[in-house]
Amino acid sequence: MIEISGLHKSFVGQDGSTVNALDDVNLTVNENEFLTVLGPSGCGKTTLLKAIAGLIGWDSGDIVIDGQPVRGPGPDRSMVFQNFALMPWATVLDNVAFGMRMRGVGKAEREERARTLIKTVGLSGFETKRPGELSGGMQQRVGIARALAVCPKVLLMDEPFGAVDEQTRRLLQEELLGIWEGQQLTVVFITHSMEEAVLLGDRVVLMSARPGRIAEIVPVPMARPRSHDIGAVGRSPEYVQITAYLWDRLRDMHEEHRDVRAGVTA
Numbered sequence: 001m002i003e004i005s006g007l008h009k010s011f012v013g014q015d016g017s018t019v020n021a022l023d024d025v026n027l028t029v030n031e032n033e034f035l036t037v038l039g040p041s042g043c044g045k046t047t048l049l050k051a052i053a054g055l056i057g058w059d060s061g062d063i064v065i066d067g068q069p070v071r072g073p074g075p076d077r078s079m080v081f082q083n084f085a086l087m088p089w090a091t092v093l094d095n096v097a098f099g100m101r102m103r104g105v106g107k108a109e110r111e112e113r114a115r116t117l118i119k120t121v122g123l124s125g126f127e128t129k130r131p132g133e134l135s136g137g138m139q140q141r142v143g144i145a146r147a148l149a150v151c152p153k154v155l156l157m158d159e160p161f162g163a164v165d166e167q168t169r170r171l172l173q174e175e176l177l178g179i180w181e182g183q184q185l186t187v188v189f190i191t192h193s194m195e196e197a198v199l200l201g202d203r204v205v206l207m208s209a210r211p212g213r214i215a216e217i218v219p220v221p222m223a224r225p226r227s228h229d230i231g232a233v234g235r236s237p238e239y240v241q242i243t244a245y246l247w248d249r250l251r252d253m254h255e256e257h258r259d260v261r262a263g264v265t266a
């Protein structure tokens with residue numbers, strides 16, 4: 001379980017001004033939950049994810065995972081980035097095995113696990129290719145396999161399917177859900193897409209415009225498993241109802257933000 005309480009994070013910009021990225025964020029992510037996070041650009045989603053990953057510090061507040069305070073990165077958490085962040089000079093096999101190598105896993109064992117994961121994400125036969133020889137969707141499959149290779153308890157995904165075409169996105173969504181349904185894994189998944197947030201999530205966290213706060217948490221009580229035909233899930237009445245609700249809330253938030261800004265400048 002991830003428990004985030006009273007989290008504040010500000011940045012000092014290059015011009016010396018302070019940006020409040022997160023303001024009193026309180027959030028609990030349940031064990032094995034698939035949590036999606038939606039919110040306007042710049043509201044602090046990536047900042048929140050990086051803080052959970054232990055990649056950045058924060059000003060005040062706590063992040064506790066299974067009773068242990070987060071003080072930095074750890075083997076219990078893996079991150080998948082939008083721009084894949086693969087090592088361009090290394091093969092698919094070496095990219096997937098990298099984290100295991102860093103943790104001292106022997107060559108034979110790490111290659112065997114890497115091959116299994118490469119198969120899981122549908123890339124068998126591409127083990128010796130380099131990222132530049134792969135499509136965006138294939139590169140993200142490598143990113144997912146690499147993140148899973150270290151057997152994390154928590155998978156942190158920063159808009160992982162934002163850079164791939166619609167059809168590939170759908171396939172990757174189904175594959176990710178299939179992987180998550182088959183193992184013990186807590187996922188925190190950032191997206192710009194309302195549809196994606198509802199199709200994948202157990203709950204959707206709506207963040208408000210800067211400074212980022214949790215505006216609302218919307219449960220998605222649709223049946224699981226959903227991986228077999230995500231298209232059908234997207235045609236269900238519950239899906240239509242929840243996305244319509246989210247759209248209303250996002251529009252309200254946008255208007256509130258615009259009014260606040262107008263008030264400030266008036």
Ligand SMILES: Nc1ncnc2c1ncn2[C@@H]1O[C@H](COP(=O)(O)OP(=O)(O)OP(=O)(O)O)[C@@H](O)[C@H]1O
Binds near residue numbers: 043045
């Ligand atoms: N290293 C940094 N230095 C200064 N400001 C930063 C830094 N990182 C983020 N910010 C600012 O903090 C705010 C939140 O950024 P963040 O990337 O978390 O937002 P986001 O919701 O993920 O945005 P997007 O949806 O566009 O990716 C933004 O105003 C951003 O400019």
